Amino acid sequence: MDMKRKQLVRLGAGVAAGLGAAAIAWAGVAANAQDNAADNDFEAQIIGGQPAEEGQYPWLVGLGSAGEGTPWERQFCGGSLIAHDVVLTAAHCVEGxxxxxELVVFSGSVDLESDEIVETAVTDFHIAEDYNDPIAMANDWALLKLAEEVDQEPIPLNTDPAAEFEVLETAGWGNTGEEYPTVAEWVEVPFVSDADCEAAYPGEVDAASMLCAGDLENGGVDSCQGDSGGPIMADNEGLTLVGIVSWGYGCAEAGNPGVYGEVADFDDAIDEVLAGWSVE
Incomplete structure (x- = not known):
């Protein structure tokens, strides 16, 4: 099985030419996912989730390519509004x-076909300087500076790297196993300890910048292709952002949890970038 970045390029959509090698064409990913599902007697299906309600995740945004096509056609990753004019997403979503x-952000609705969707240009972006260091997919985060403020509520960041959780929530417009929905889906996923995460992916997990979530024993709940860059959240008297959808083997397979960039491990680096942008 191959490591799968949970990113999407829709065939037939108006995709920006500059997305580069990081943008994995769905045709190739789908073939691998189907093969893996057959091997494990599992039908990949945000897998196991349900449609999000309007206002449930006001900070959830879609990252898309500028140009022609509907928001649904152009969206290829997710993101989280962490300030009214800044989005946190995955480095692999923008590395090319x-x-x-080349980039735009869609906000204002969980439905990419809604008349309430607002498209905002991106004026600058920052990819983590230590992305892919010390191992592949480590420090998988990037920031997008928006051309104007978005009238939606940002999400606060978890700042405790030692925090452990019972259940987390993730959301996005990625593959459900049956379709790419126009309305974002969300699902609860069990937190997986660093030890169990490293056991699931020997030699491939950087515990300092990654966390895992999923049902190790049964599978069935996970983020999937098209969800990359989107949020995984903890409910601590209100939702906080604990991670960024990053990678995994297949989607929602038993024994293969989803892997997420752990924001508490690089929140200081994020603050440095934001401080630099604020004085420009």
Whole structure:
């Protein structure tokens, strides 16, 4: 099985030319996912989730390519609004981008076909300087600076890298196993300890910048292709952002939890970038 970044390029959509090698064409990913499902007697299906309600995750945004096509056609990753004009997403979603003008952000509704969707240009972006260090997919985060403020509520970041959880929530417009929905789906996923995460993926997990979540024994709940960059959240008297959808083997397979960038491990680096942008 191959490591799968949970990113999507829709065939037939108006996709920006600059997305580069990080943007995995769905045709190839789908073939691998189907093979893995057959091997494990599992039908990959946000897998096991349900449609999000309007206002449930006001900070959830879609990252898309500028140009022609509907928001649904152009969306290829997710993201989280962490300030009214800043989005946190996955580094692998933008690593092939040559210019910020190639990117746009969709906000204002969980339905990418809604008239309430607002499209906002991206004027700058920052990819983690230590992305892919010390191992592949480590420090998988990037920041997008928006051309104007978005009238939605940002999500606060978890700042405790030692925190452990019971159940987390993740959301996005990725593959459900049957379709790519126009309305974002969400699902609860059990937290997986660093030890169990490393046991699931020997030599492939950087505990300092990654966390895992999923049902190790049964599978069935997970993020999937198209959800990359989106949030995984903990409910501590209100939702906080604990991670960024990053990678995994297949989707929702038993023994193969989803892997997420752990924001508490790089929140200081995020603050440094935000401080630099604020004085420009």
């Amino acid at each position: 981008t040559e210019d910020a003008s």
